[in-house]
Amino acid sequence: EVLLLESGGGLVQPGGSLRLSCAASGFSFSSFAMSWARQAPGKGLEWVSAISDSGDRTESAHSVRGRFIISRDNSQNIVFLQMNSLRVEDTAIYYCAKEGGSSTSGYYGVDVWGQGTTVTVSS
Amino acid sequence: QTVVTQEPSLTVSPGGTVTLTCASSTGAVTTGYYPNWFQQKPGQAPRALIYGTSNKHSWTPARFSGSVFGGKAALTLSGVQAEDEAVYYCLLYYGGTRVFGGGTNLTVL
Numbered sequence: 077e078v079l080l081l082e083s084g085g086g087l088v089q090p091g092g093s094l095r096l097s098c099a100a101s102g103f104s105f106s107s108f109a110m111s112w113a114r115q116a117p118g119k120g121l122e123w124v125s126a127i128s129d130s131g132d133r134t135e136s137a138h139s140v141r142g143r144f145i146i147s148r149d150n151s152q153n154i155v156f157l158q159m160n161s162l163r164v165e166d167t168a169i170y171y172c173a174k175e176g177g178s179s180t181s182g183y184y185g186v187d188v189w190g191q192g193t194t195v196t197v198s199s
Numbered sequence: 200q201t202v203v204t205q206e207p208s209l210t211v212s213p214g215g216t217v218t219l220t221c222a223s224s225t226g227a228v229t230t231g232y233y234p235n236w237f238q239q240k241p242g243q244a245p246r247a248l249i250y251g252t253s254n255k256h257s258w259t260p261a262r263f264s265g266s267v268f269g270g271k272a273a274l275t276l277s278g279v280q281a282e283d284e285a286v287y288y289c290l291l292y293y294g295g296t297r298v299f300g301g302g303t304n305l306t307v308l
Contacts, residue, residue, distance in 0.1 A: 113299070121237070121245065121288050121299040135295035138200065176250060182233040182292030185250025192244055 078102040080190030098172030106150040109175035114168035129178035205300035221289030227270035234272035235290040
């Protein structure tokens with residue numbers, strides 16, 4: 077069974093940093109691209125960032141570019157989201173998702189989601 | 200800023216058929232945008248239904264189907280069941296980046 081378990085969420089002040097982790101199991105992690113998406117309270121989904129299977133290619137939404145960095149450790153089956161210069165509007169549930177293929181091109185889409193971790197940015 | 204637009208809400212009767220659409224502010228949606236569709240019920244994580252316009256995952260019920268027509272991506276539910284009541288999101292790929300639609304709140308009534 078494919079499982080994605082996010083962690084690292086919490087309360088942080090505006091301007092602060094947080095690193096989210098997503099531990100993957102049940103599939104050949106190093107063969108698949110991974111993504112992060114988020115959902116603000118009562119709002120819709122927003123794609124945040126994606127990384128290819130080897131980690132050599134990353135993509136990020138305009139809203140987080142220059143502040144958030146996605147990375148992965150294929151030896152530990154973990155994908156990370158380093159979030160810097162956090163803003164109140166970054167408050168959301170952050171979901172980790174597995175892509176259906178190795179690249180970030182989208183040909184195989186997104187297939188499995190984690191349960192999410194909550195990030196609250198507030199003073 | 201690219202905007203992906205979905206119907207905010209739709210209502211369908213049990214056993215009926217409903218089509219949800221997904222439009223792009225950049226122009227006509229084609230298969231090259233690899234439309235994905237997701238279902239989300241209250242308090243739950245999203246669940247993937249469709250990828251690459253019309254491909255189903257192994258767990259996707261047969262009553263769900265995806266297509267592109269009239270310049271939009273579409274998700275059609277045939278023989279709707281009460282359990283299909285949920286919010287449905289489309290996702291379009293623009294090169295490496297991607298954008299979610301605002302979601303359609305589907306009511307089965």
